[in-house]
Amino acid sequence: MRFAGRLILGTILVVVFVVLTIVSASEVSLRRDLEADIATSMEREARLVTNALPADSTEWEATVKRIGAESGLRITLIDSAGRVLAESDVPEERVPIIENHANRPEVIAALQNGVGSNKRTSATIGEPLLYVAVRGGPGIVRVAARIPQVDRVVKRAQHSVLGAALLALVIGCILATIAARSVARPLTQITGAARAIAQGAAPRFPRSTIPDVNALVRALREMNNQFGERYEALRVGKAESVAIVEAMAEGVIAADNKGHVVIANTAARRLLGYEPDAQLPELAQLFRAKAARDVVSTVIAGITSGGRELDLGDCVVMISGRPLPGGGALLVLHDVTEIRRLEAVRRDFVANVSHELKTPLTSISGYAETLVGEQPDPVTTKRFLEVILANARRMHRLVDGLLDLSKIESGGWHPVVEPLDAPSVVRETWGLFAERAAARNIGFVPQFDGKAGTIQADPDALRQILTNLFDNALRYTQPGGRITVTLAPDEGGVRLSVSDNGSGITPEHLPRIFERFYRADPARSREEGGTGLGLAIVKHLVEAHGGSVEAESQWGLGTTITCRFPAPTEIRSSPDRDAVIAST
Helix, strand or coil: CCHHHHHHHHHHHHHHHHHHHHHHHHHHHHHHHHHHHHHHHHHHHHHHHHHHCCCCHHHHHHHHHHHHHHHCCEEEEEECCCCEEEECCCCHHHHHHCCCCCCCHHHHHHHHHCEEEEEEECCCCCCEEEEEEEEECCEEEEEEEECHHHHHHHHHHHHHHHHHHHHHHHHHHHHHHHHHHHHHHHHHHHHHHHHHHHHCCCCCCCCCCCHHHHHHHHHHHHHHHHHHHHHHHHHHHHHHHHHHHHHCCCEEEEECCCCCEEEECHHHHHHHCCCCCCCCCCHHHCCCCHHHHHHHHHHHCCCCEEEEEEEECCEEEEEEEEECCCCCEEEEEEECHHHHHHHHHHHHHHHHHHHHHHHHHHHHHHHHHHHHHHCCCCHHHHHHHHHHHHHHHHHHHHHHHHHHHHHHHCCCCCCCCEEEEHHHHHHHHHHCCHHHHHHCCCEEEEEECHHHCEEEECHHHHHHHHHHHHHHHHHCCCCCCEEEEEEEEECCEEEEEEEECCCCCCCCCHHHCCCCCCCCCHHHHHHCCCCCCHHHHHHHHHHHCCCEEEEEEECCCEEEEEEEECCCCCCCCCCCHHHHCCCC
């Protein structure tokens, strides 16, 4: 329904509601006032009847019938006990059988207050009557009057009100129609102006004598001006954004919520092998590599995906993605080909140098053991030789660690996963450190969840992970401290945590503790024999299982290393597993 029709209909409904309210209120008020006047008049009639009653009670019946006939009222004489003694409208022979009136409201009120009134349908004659009773005569003199005249007066008043209401309704409709047209015309023109703004056309704004409509027109005109300014700003901003994206060295791909590629900069097209003006397929078919399709599926599902490395023929790309707020996905491709080449060179260098150093270091260790055994000199010579031996063994462990890292990072080793009794492996590995811990009065606290009894992992790799974590924890835990090992379920896999209450790590060092050779306290680590490779090996071994490692620490309160092993997936086996896990 249009605005004008709504306004006219609303006016009619308001007028009708007001008329009905006035009619109802006037009926109640007028009826109440009329009945009050009649009751006052009837009270006077009842007192006159009281004064007109003869002293002889045998004449009461004739007296009330005569007065009732003259006044048109029904007159009843009632004693104090409620018995009817005389009744003007009932034959004399039926008076004795009229029921007791002691429970009538007007009789009760008259006995208590001297006067009482009530309106109801008479049980005796079956008509609606207004009763007024006063104390006097034999006890109570009650008069009753039929009240059809009240209904007639009320109906005449209602007819008058309804006639006036009909006239008001006609006049109101005429005025509402005029007002609706005067308001609806500029509103219709405003609607046309709004449609023009939405279509990008020049709007025509109306003029009106109504202040509120003029205020709406001014607001709409201001909104149109602001839209123009913002549209221009957005156009300039979009041009700048396109220029920035095109200038980026990283490839950027954006798709809408239907999977259509809407942005693909030059770097992305180059990495994917598409010409600058080539039509790109939908995002789900853009990549051939399974890992890339997995990333796309994850992002389309609304989950942010971290960096995943892809081999795209001649180049290696790190791909990451995140969902867009309005639906769709954003992918970033970072070319890491040169970085991976340099890393390969470094790994080869470390492997070659380690192999070259291992033989002479073994010889040094053997000669040192011989010298210590022969004891050519007393205590001093032996002490120096023991230092040589300790350092030689430490360098031996360093070489082994470098070899392990090189093998793992190069992709030459993959875990052979099998179900293991996790609590047994933990206790077995801790047994290697039990004597060392007892010597320093360091407690071992296992906290094993029954639901995490089985872990899917390579047994040798798991033992090496625990060995490195226990060795680190013991090295940085003060005498009298404790080491806690926790096993708990974690999204289908197992979460393994090793916690100590030792010295802890400061926040600036915590993000780098999984880097090789990085030490939060270099002097202390070297003094206690650390190689700086333990946590790096742990990180690579856990990630080779498809898991993740994280560290939590507070300075002076201890450190917790948490390894998450996922449920078994497609993990390839390696024939030279035992050769890689050399330091277990």
